[in-house]
Amino acid sequence: MSPIEIGLISVVAIVFLIYSGVYIPVALGMVSFVSIWLMRDNFTLALNLLKIAVGDSAMEYSFATIPLFTFMGLIVSKAGLGRDIYAVMTMRFRKVKGGIGMATVGANAVFAAVTGSSIASASVFTKVSVPQMMAQDYNSRFAVGVVAGSSVLGMIIPPSAMLIIYSFVAEQSVGDMFLAGVIPGILLAIAYVAAIWFMGRFTPNFVGGRVVEDTEWMSAREIASKTLPTLFLITVVLGGIYTGWLTAVEAGAAGALVALIIAFFRRSMTPKAFWNALLETGHITAAILFLITAASIYSRMLGLAGLPNQLEDLLAGSSASFWTVMLLYVLLMLFLGTLLDTASIILIVVPLFLPLVEALDMSLIWFGIITVVGAEIGLLTPPLGISCFVIKSTIDDDRISLKDVFMGALPFAFVMLIVLFILIEFPILSLALI
């Protein structure tokens, strides 16, 4: 069997096992193990691959960003920072058609800069934003769709667990990846706001809602108390990284400390909630890093099979154009996005395409942004769309079915796709800040 054949068969086997419900790290690890064993007819070598991958994959300084930013995100969620930003934003957008929708997008974009996961964004904004929109007669599909769509900002605007994972697979600096995510994240937020404006104008029934006249203006003091903590946190984290004062890891630790101090002064956290945040940080970290470890077993297996070399030769011999490769890549991500979570998609497709990207002499940082945005579309698509699941399970309202959430999210997934193509065509959008 040629390396290409082994590579293809193993990918098919992995996808089959994952779709049947096997734990993703187990599927990646076991298929790689068996592949090496069969390919080299050497059981010990297969064991050795497990040993070396488990031994040194998790042992990575930059991985400390995962627990640190997760912890920071959990603390700020519990401290009610998302709710506050939302309150300030809605005041600004009240009078526009679809205004609360735009406010939700705006608040999500700001909140995204202090949390590393889309799950946090989805659950926080389902609680604060959906009930308000329903109360103002917005279409329920639109209400949940906005929350689902804007939740993905959490993992595109830094800090982001997905940017960290990519930076590990592609050996790029976490700090650079974070900075690269800023403009694309803002661009996506603007695209969402524009899309809502268009929907309000051309499909008003899909949006729904009535215009509210009784605007209550907050005092400047109130606005400050609701926004300053978040702005301070953003300054510490992104400012620290941007100026080079802090490594991404140190920024995570400093951010966690600042978040704790904010929560403490607002008296918004019980010791029990604090301990739970720590426990959950551990769970999330272990789940992600174990997945990364297993994915590294798989990519090393591909390396041993000689797949990267073969792919490079193949590419040198053919004349695959830039857009052929990129379209293939986006299609594969969309396909995997139907059933896999974002981290798994990144970990499966990046090792396959990295040699191609290097051969085409493209920027690996730009490629990372493409990867993260493309893989995150899957958060919104059925049958497995994590953001939609989170919203459905948080909302606790039988009038809104899971199907409604997916239908509402669909226009936003489409906007993401358009933004994705813009990002592919204009690498400068991802690379300007680095």
Next chain:
Amino acid sequence: QEKISAVVIDGYPARALWVREFTDFFIPEVDKRLAETGNYQMEWQENYGGSIVKPRGVLEGIQLGLGDIGIVTTIFHSSKLPSQGIAGSTPFVSSDARAVAKAVDEIAREFPAMNNEFEAQNQVYLATGVVLDTYQIFCSSEVSSVADLEGKKIAGAGLNLRYLEGIKDAAGVRGGLTDFYNMVQTGLVDCAMLWPEAAATFKIAEVAPYMLQADLGAVNTKTVTVNAGYWSGLPDEVKDVLRAVAIDYRNHVASIAMDIAAASKAAYIEAGGTIVEVSAEDRAVWANSMPNIAQEWAETLNANGEQGTEMLSAYLAKLADAGFSGVRDWTAN
């Protein structure tokens, strides 16, 4: 004609100097010499840049047979490969990469220590692959002598942070090569220790325009090794060719490193950098106020049942023969 397959691994990417020269020099040279008799032909599979192992994992990768031949970055493994710290533990002696590479390599052949350490990791030592020319100190503000380093924060990595113990109130800050530019620019540190080639690559002149030419010394950082099981299965002719080419590779890479260093220094000046010469007395003062890390090194090896003290003397004698004597006698207590 017999075909022999060889999987070559390194965790660094193909564009790294020593990896590129492995592809462009080592492999064609082996092929050429084997073609002279035509008995054997190698089938190379090269896996670099983390496709099988990460930089730190090459030693274990060769040990476990995930690769047949590898370039081990020895500075990651002070615990398993203590004898490889030989040049790093003897600063201020020679800044000539060729001389250091040759001396370290001869020590490896004359004393069993280095071979024993690799043998314990199930591999065979071929040659000392790569030697950096020398660490220098790059500062953001003007420095005219070693005394100006007192009280400063200086970025470095690994063993070279210990050199700073010879400077009053200097604080070593650990950092990766890619972080140094930022660290100096933001004022997180005042100076950074790196070698001229890296300084040119990372445009250090922009943020640290004063280079204190301390000539801390060339350091061996990499070794070419072969998996022991794979080695024992090789025909003698192939073994001989590999051994011979490894030595040529060693000299080849060391001389390229020297050329690059000279070019990098010129580039540094062109980019607006100033090179500040350091007098021999100043270097001696610095060296003499350092702890004797060479003795520490020798004692570690002695404790392992190796001839640490003898290796140290022999190594320094070789360098002295080549015309390089240090400002401090590291063999004296």
Next chain:
Amino acid sequence: MFKSAVAGLSRITNTLAIATNALGTLVVLALVVILNVDVISRGVFSAPLKGTYEMVQFSVVLIVFLQLADVVRVDRLTRSDGFLNVVHARRPLVAANLRRIINAISAIFMGLIAYITFPEFLHMWSTQDYFGVPGLFTLPWWPVKLVISMGTTLSCLIFVLKVIAGKDRSELVRTPEHDES
């Protein structure tokens, strides 16, 4: 008799999983503390903490493998169980058996890792291999290897018990961490 033995064993593994989980949690806290102390003492007192880099690297591995068993216990290892849930609705028995098979494969995987890393622990223990630069900061390797082999052994046992008990919950998504309490 067999059932009560399984239940007893199950209680023991669960308790152990929760205990290592708590330990891992403390490591998270230690990480926050160490890094902030380093940043502050470096910035304010020009005296960076020695060995922060090494400690951070170690703590990441410790967090993962101290928490792994508990992640397995509460069934939060990454998976995509849409298909399983569909089968469960139509043929619950088939789904239950499918889950058994999956848990068995997972037990084998964890077992293989434990099997290959435990000798590594013994080796590191006897050679006292360390990590870092002598004279600056070093940490022994063995605790890391011990935690990896213990974490995977415990995970293997929990999977085995899941195969025997045949009980497994299925939910759309589990995100207790975002409950605002």
